[in-house]
Amino acid sequence: MAKRIVVVGGGAAGATAAAKAKRVNPGAEVVLVEAGPYVTHAPCAVPYAIAQAARLYIYTAEQFAREKGVVVYTNTKAEVGEGGRLRLSGAVSGALEWDAMIIATGASPRVPQVEGVELEGVQVVRHPAEAEAIKKALQPARRVVVVGGGYIGLEMAEVLLAGGKDVVLLESGRWILNKMLDEDMARLVEQYIAARGGQLRLGETLTRIVGRGRVERVETTGGSVETDAVVLATGVRPNVELAKALGARLGETGAVWTDEFLETSVPGVYAAGDVAEVVHKVTGRRTWMPLAPYANKMGYVAGYNAGAGEKRVRFPPVVGAAVTKFFDMYIGKAGLGEAEARQYGIGATSAVVKTSDKAAFMPDAREIYVKAVASRGVLIGVEVVGFSPYVAAVVDFAAQLIGRPVEEVILAEYSYMPHTGPVWHPLVSAARLLD
């Protein structure tokens, strides 16, 4: 009988892994098991679906199965049953034998354990399937409290402000986007949130949601806010239940530990995407970064190795390249921030430049700020805030240069024309100040 490779989870990582495993090993039977109704959904599309700016990008199970040669079970839950077999329930039920497995169960929102989270008008951003429900629920609200000043909270704040709501953004840390930016760069974002009419409450933690049936106000460590609705964007946690039940080791981050080939501590069982840890290139330590491009690439690597039946492709260390936006302000990061570096005991220096997304003489040039962080003459991090998608270009360019000597960064190659960037690349300008 042909080898059977079971992939659990039909998001970015699982769908890529299943397709790749089948491609590498066409003789194998590849089964993709997904608890929800869709495969290859795009959670990043959720805020835009709410804004009606985008249609969701979802394969039907039939399309995916046909195009990729994979057996797809949707609306089917997988647990560990007798003798290590998978016990399926839902649309498909029964025991499923496997020769190799790829765990791609993703992550779920972390819902704060406070009184009132179950009230009507309290919404958690979780999955595209819920977009319509969230949109409908928030329609009548005049004021919305968004809990959590991370990038999901910020994106939701934009959508709600654009829809004419009063928005109060509650963040327990001392500054917004504090997992992404240093305080100095975050202040630029905070100023712009205020300029766009958002109300910020920093250093306040949600303690209670109050209402009779429907939410009426939230209480925090700093006071209380009357509101018609609450959006919870308080982070995510990896869905490690299946991995634990299989006996796979969890790492210090709480996500699934893997080796560099993405095999877990259980031979033949791989993990990919938001459920698994990655290794940070600067610190050398394991970290948990549930980012979409990693999910795709980890799916590729796990699918390759599981399909080949041997460890052929390594998933390389990462630098956490990420970008988000708030209206026309784009915010990006790669590597370590200065404060973050200190938390890891890494001495760091930094320089900030204010420059533009085009040549300075172009009348439509827009400002961008770049902070470069170095340690012992090596570039270890970059933060970028500015009014142009060019921010993402700077981040992607920087992502290739993290870990290199500053002198090499100064001489790194890039293209130039007045419409696409300044003649001195913003990262190079910042690096020159570090030299």
Next chain:
Amino acid sequence: MAKRIVVVGGGAAGATAAAKAKRVNPGAEVVLVEAGPYVTHAPCAVPYAIAQAARLYIYTAEQFAREKGVVVYTNTKAEVGEGGRLRLSGAVSGALEWDAMIIATGASPRVPQVEGVELEGVQVVRHPAEAEAIKKALQPARRVVVVGGGYIGLEMAEVLLAGGKDVVLLESGRWILNKMLDEDMARLVEQYIAARGGQLRLGETLTRIVGRGRVERVETTGGSVETDAVVLATGVRPNVELAKALGARLGETGAVWTDEFLETSVPGVYAAGDVAEVVHKVTGRRTWMPLAPYANKMGYVAGYNAGAGEKRVRFPPVVGAAVTKFFDMYIGKAGLGEAEARQYGIGATSAVVKTSDKAAFMPDAREIYVKAVASRGVLIGVEVVGFSPYVAAVVDFAAQLIGRPVEEVILAEYSYMPHTGPVWHPLVSAARLLD
């Protein structure tokens, strides 16, 4: 007496070199000699100055001297005089001794040696100081023939079409932008030139310009074209006269040969910018690529080494990252094209993907085409054509990855959000097809 470092040429390379030399060696006297009236001019701004979209970005000599602590002689020509001293003439005249020299004399347009180039209505794009004159000269013209289908010709064609002129673009090669793109990618550009109303004449060489006093028609190897004006954009040549007179060796490209520290064959004499050769990372051979970012960085390196009085900083091999545009179509390149690789005897394979500048589900996503070229499993070139400045971002990302195994490119890191790029980076998508 303090060491004297003379920099000849006040463009991007010379101005950067002078400032860096002074910064590295504040005790030295740094003299910048420029034949024209300006320093740090931006030739790339010329087409946009004509379009009135930009003001030219020029330092006055006084500003530059004051800010950088450099002695500046503008409107002053430098030649080699007795005993190797510089003989100055113009605004400043006399003999100038030097301990180190940096040649940054740039490049000049290559004017075709045909009858009629001196007629009224024939314009050469040369220097920002001429922008007003070119603009005025072309004002009354209904039809303009642009000779040369390189990026300067294409940019001029855009400006002229936008100004309501009939434009005929004459290119002697078989396809447009043939030093930049392979034929398949160039066809996309040619289709768009036609869609924007430009008339292309490919494979035709200018043989004569005819008119009584003022241009009336051009004759080519393929026929003749009635016209009111002609813009010559037929390439550039390095201004090597000073270097030759100093006894510096020219390389096989005809530009000034330097070692990796940018010292010429004459000790103590450096060369930087458009006058000098660079080394191509893929072929390992010397090449001549007069690109603005190289001028800046070569100025930095030559200024550093000349200022320090020792060879400290190397100018690294290049991949020719470049970008241009035609209306809202952006066109970029890094590394070698497929046809170009074959010319160098490098066997190459390629893959083209059609993708978008944002996530596919975004309603304003615009198409981009990426061609990746590989040889023996290593990425050697990328060509990008599409309707978004994101093209430049792809080129800059690619520039960091040329010379790396395709498998590494597939796993290269980048940021993602729906507004700034697709979840699979276009270069990664193309690389996956090469794997």
